[in-house]
Amino acid sequence: MNQTYEILIIDGSSTVRMMIKKALETLDANIVEASDGKKGLEIAFSRPFDLFITDIDLPELDGIDLSRKLKKNKRTRTIPILIVSDLNSDNDMSRGFDAGASGYLSKKEIHTHLRKLVQETITNSIFRHARTIEVVDDSKSIRHIVGNGLLQMGFEVLTAENGRLGLELARDAHPDLILSDINMPEMNGFEFCKAINSDEHLSNIPFVVMSTNQDRSHMKRIMQDGAAAYIVKPFILDQLVILIEKILSDHFMLLHKEREKYESERQQTIASITGLVTALEARDAYTRGHSEDVARMVVGMVKLTGASDSDIDRAMVGGRLHDIGKIGIRDNVLLKPGKLTREEFNHIKKHPEIGAKIINTIPGLSDIIPIVLSHHERVDGKGYPHGLKGIQIPEWARVTAVADTFHALTSDRPYRKGMPMEKALQIIDENIGTQLCQDCVKLFYQWLDNDS
Template identity: 50%
Template sequence: MPAEQAEPRILIADDSLSARDFLKSQLTALRPRIYEAENGVDALEIACSKYLDLIITDVQMPGMDGLSLCRKLKDDPTTQGVPIIILSNLESDQDITKGFDVGAVCYLAKSECKSELLQRVERTLERAALLRGKGVLVVDDSNSIRSVVCRSLAQAGFRVVEAENGREALSRLSSFQPDLILSDIAMPVMDGQTFCKAVRAMELYQSIPFVAMSSSSDRRMLRQMSEKGADAYLVKPFNVEEVVLLAEKLLSDHGMMLLQERSRLTRERTMLLSAIASLIQALEARDAYTRGHSESVASISKSLAEHMGLPPDNVERIVLAARLHDIGKIGIADSVLLKEGKLSDEEYDNIRSHPLKGAQILKPIPSMQSILDAVMYHHERMDGSGYPLGLKGSSIPLDARIVAVADVYDALTSNRPYRRAMSYEEASVVIKEMRGGHLCPDCVDAFMTMMKDSDVGGSNGQKRQRNGKRQVQNAQ
């Protein structure tokens, strides 16, 4: 089951208490929130007042039968998207057809419930979760065709927007981003071929499914639409259920492909970060005085970014950049990196090259593109005296400015061969002096407020020093 369906909300409508209890027992593995109704009238009231993921209904019930309940639910825009499973002792082909005609997604004989109900419910919920909220743009110059197709898609749970021709459809794209496009071919103003070509020319819509509709089954026309970028072709007149099933299949396949791709990228990213983490550990193992520096800078950067109210995605990006901000030091020789005496000009220039080296290491990796700025520019200064490019003021990316404050604070409060670790109070004085010249004023102000709010240093001015891996206390 998808994570968002951990507690599906299911309405069971059946006039038999024992039947409802049996159905509930069959669904316990899903840990659902169950609502019960003993007739169609009560079921309709619950469906109109509660958010539901699924409705399971009997056909023969007093007051309002299951078929009438389905019709009313599918006629109401607020409930027409909720999938309905019909359970019944009526098993003839005619009865089953009636069930599908009123909008049920599944018709199951009660005798098959014990062996098939759970599987059918799981499949229905998974498909509904995958398709929930998907948008379809329907383009056709025929009002009657648009009306029928749009109504059927809306009843299946899709968000639907319509247009009379290709030009109007293009204008709809400015305010509506569809997941699927259904378009007639022969239309005035702009025909379907021109519209399809225009859609495929836009990067945002190059991969979404496009279905062409036409009364012509000419092979040449089919080939032309395929060359323009159409993924499927419907020949008029068609049964509207064909449209719904095709839309569900295309979007399910497309959605599963995207989910699989996202999962693949997540796995690759995790493996990549593990490999990079190993490099960072190897880097910091060269120098006992900087061991744990990257994680500490990442922790402080995270706290500062959150304190500044940045969105979660931005915070995540900044944390990753902070972890990798010194990755370029891998390319610095030990004789230079670990030298305790004064560096020569050439050696100092070598040290100053590590931001650029870091960006060069990460640049070939697609998933690292968003953090290149912070890695490359975290040693730039507000007055333009930093490196590697001498950027000034707001031309320095915010991510880099945040990491710079965290980097300086952690360096000041860490033991070094040439000095002891500063206390919070001592480091604060230095950082305040750097405000506006070296460090971003906004970031420094936010940092000082954050540290004060977290009571680092203590109300009695007690000094806290950091040694080795210990991170800044209470600033996370």
């Protein structure tokens, strides 16, 4: 679903305001107008906006002072400002950017360039809002100047005064990028960079160095230690923001590609394993479709808990693969039409552990192992393979156990016909607190009511 942008246009001319609205009519935007700077400021403070578009030459309060006031206020300082004006000298543009504007456009270019500039500006702003920068410098003034500048540009900012505190902060907050000085007490920039890049949980965070030292050997050394970039003080804030956005954008695309590759490989693996399940169920006509039906029930139940998409996906895959270990069970046991001997039952009880071993060999499916391994545990501790009790049994394994039991009771088997639903539900009720988790049975009944 596309987001509706909230845009405030501040211009003394109703004709110009109409031109701007016309240029933006293909955007999904809710546009509010103000005819002078003072009124524009009041409206800006009264509600959330995604963008301000203002002229410089305004009644009551000019666009430069308006921009400064917007950038000083906590509620509006991260909202981008576009100046659209007939005043297009280098000095006018410089004053606009110094006041905090993100872009500057001539009124002659409203029809040709405004829509694209608005789209890019809002997109960049949204990108920044979702990004946290950690600024580490022993100079309080540098932390203040850089931190406030990045805040005004829309980034979330965290600060620390040395590498040791910066490392602790990074471990707690896991920022999207670290911006660090080199010469600091307790832990300098070299040590800090090495510590970040040697920590498996932090090594994917881009590390940018800011320093007055222009010595090439220093630059090479810190880059070899894992720094993503080196910027020399003093620098222009816009220059720093462009560098940060470029690094974060490249980093995001790299992570996105890695995630896509990982997900593709994972789906291929699941497809292969699901094929094995299909082959397994083809051995026994009486259990055909069992795993898919169990997975469908489990997903329906888990959704009712308000679980995340990743948890729902995990429960679904676990439901599909819960019996994968039966691949390792002999046909004369798995397909036996009569009662199993003690030795045969002990053999079939191995299938959760066999399944867990199969899943353990597949990258990306380790979170499924608890479901596969524990779906035959009982809340009274008399299940297998480990005799887990109550909440020792993983939650989604307890949910899977209820779905698995219901489907087994209502399905035809070589030695009996499937039970009527009423009889199966009676048996499930009788096994609450012994075999089955009471909360999971309640969840099952809730799903059953919704499904029917």
